[in-house]
Amino acid sequence: MSVESLSALDRSTLRERALEALRSAVLSGRYRPGDHLGEVELAGSLGVSRGTVREALRHLQQEGLVTAGNRGMLRVNSLTSTEVHELFRVRAALEGLAVRELVASPRREAAAGALRTALERLSDEDEPAARIEADLAFHLLLCQLSGNSMLVEAWRRLEGRMRVAILNGSDWQAPMMARDRHAPIVDAIERGDADAAVRVVDEHMTAAAQHFAEATESA
Amino acid sequence: MSVESLSALDRSTLRERALEALRSAVLSGRYRPGDHLGEVELAGSLGVSRGTVREALRHLQQEGLVTAGNRGMLRVNSLTSTEVHELFRVRAALEGLAVRELVASPRREAAAGALRTALERLSDEDEPAARIEADLAFHLLLCQLSGNSMLVEAWRRLEGRMRVAILNGSDWQAPMMARDRHAPIVDAIERGDADAAVRVVDEHMTAAAQHFAEATESA
DNA sequence: CCACCCGCTCCTGTCGACAGTCGACCTGCC
DNA sequence: GGCAGGTCGACTGTCGACAGGAGCGGGTGG
CATH class of the missing domain: 1.20.120.530 (GntR ligand-binding domain-like)
Structure with missing residues (x-):
């Protein structure tokens, strides 16, 4: 489980790029429904801090792509x-x-x-x-x-x-x-x-x- | 502009309490539409860190209660x-x-x-x-x-x-x-x-x- | 008196670290 | 062998601090 690093060419904020990277990562099926998305691991993969990943994950949560499981851990969402x-x-x-x-x-x-x-x-x-x-x-x-x-x-x-x-x-x-x-x-x-x-x-x-x-x- | 401090009795996370406090503060009209919501000021009022306030504000932003203005500053939203x-x-x-x-x-x-x-x-x-x-x-x-x-x-x-x-x-x-x-x-x-x-x-x-x-x- | 430049200050973006908590696993005892 | 207790690891919650940029006011030269 890893996401390719963020390119530094863009002028937009890191948060936006992390959000986009994470969104396309789960939408492309790189992470299967139910997979756990750890903040530390993603922060390492993306080369940004945990706080930045955290905000992006929260955004994805409100979008409905990920959902909160036990103890606030986020998993890729699925629909019945x-x-x-x-x-x-x-x-x-x-x-x-x-x-x-x-x-x-x-x-x-x-x-x-x-x-x-x-x-x-x-x-x-x-x-x-x-x-x-x-x-x-x-x-x-x-x-x-x-x-x-x-x-x-x-x-x-x-x-x-x-x-x-x-x-x-x-x-x-x-x-x-x-x-x-x-x-x-x-x-x-x-x-x-x-x-x-x-x-x-x-x-x-x-x-x-x-x-x-x-x-x-x-x- | 100030929000009363958070009571520590609750068992929920600080983020949730900060979110609720901010939401009710905006909804009660304490802040007028167009008012600037500064992270540092709110963090001081609520007695929590900036990061915590930040997440709550982002949540409010997605709810449509606040909107991003110049340089990412958040203002209380209004509707035409x-x-x-x-x-x-x-x-x-x-x-x-x-x-x-x-x-x-x-x-x-x-x-x-x-x-x-x-x-x-x-x-x-x-x-x-x-x-x-x-x-x-x-x-x-x-x-x-x-x-x-x-x-x-x-x-x-x-x-x-x-x-x-x-x-x-x-x-x-x-x-x-x-x-x-x-x-x-x-x-x-x-x-x-x-x-x-x-x-x-x-x-x-x-x-x-x-x-x-x-x-x-x-x- | 006016225009321009410089430094100051405020605010957000981003980061690294500490603490609490929950689950897993391993161990010792019954 | 099964169970209870303890220990270890991992993850999130939360915090304080540093850096960069935009706006602003004062100061200075024309």
Whole structure:
């Protein structure tokens, strides 16, 4: 268990770099769910002090990537299948609001255009990790284009949990990353049909949850 | 600017007590929005080290109660009226999901009962601060009873921002704290009418946002 | 009188060290 | 052999101190 050292080229604070290094370390699967993340070891690996690692770990804890175990020790988090289902339902509610605000927005067409380019990026990518990024980027963009900053914030909080769910297994989400799955959302937004857009988003999330259920239940 | 010292009776960690002390200090209005929260000063007031205060402040930052200004200095946060409106819309989406899941839950009647007792507590309280607490407790209970842990988590994140919004002014929310405003929600849940419940929640939030708009615009 | 420069001071970023606590393991006794 | 007690190690909680940078005020030269 070790993380590569921090490069000193950057102008940002050590804390930010340590945070980013740790986040990508657990997100890349270098640490398995349940693994213990010791402050001293990480401090040694990253070449920074314990206090700096500590703050980064606390940040990750609030993001939901790590969770506190016995005596405050932090472990890589994992989600139960129930929680994953709950997560999708909350996402459906949030992104449902996003599309509803989006179709009511005066710059609906421009937003639809931006979403279409994000859609292209989704179909261009072949590597699974890149597809996941493109998918999350699409859904984030959906929230951002709504113009509701509180909505974006709430979604970002869920994003961390979503990435934890992705860590659980990398097969179930593949069918959801397809371009065809997202296109109807943009279509409905472009048509200005709010109710249809909400329904499509809802179905999108339900389908994702179902794929997850089938994949985990067979495993 | 000073916070009373921490009592040493508790068994919890200093960090938790410092966090709670700082949170209540900000929420009680001891520090006005925009006030600078210096680590050294707070450390002295609370009788703990800077590192401990620092962690508590970072926690408050992620809760949205404080925000980073120039050179990393933290100031008490405030919300624009636009953000408050956005906040209410996100809450409407989240709590709409809550009531929808609640009416589909097998223990709907028990939940309705629990909500009714929370309602009683809301009408009993006279002091504004206590009413606010009772109101937030009611809405939190609504989310908790849905059984969706991700929903509860998302709501809790919004709670911090909600309290910041409350700090903006203490007049506008008074009309929303009434028992009559919340009773229709419980009624709809008890009837098992999901659509009506969602609609009522939505109206509740819209009305709250409108009260806010009128109160701030006159000021 | 004004503009520029210098030193001061305050604040955060970062670090290394000490202390308390919990679990694990090993040992001795029943 | 099983169990109780003690010892060792590891990890986090907490602290005080040093370093760097930004803002500010005074002083000086034009």
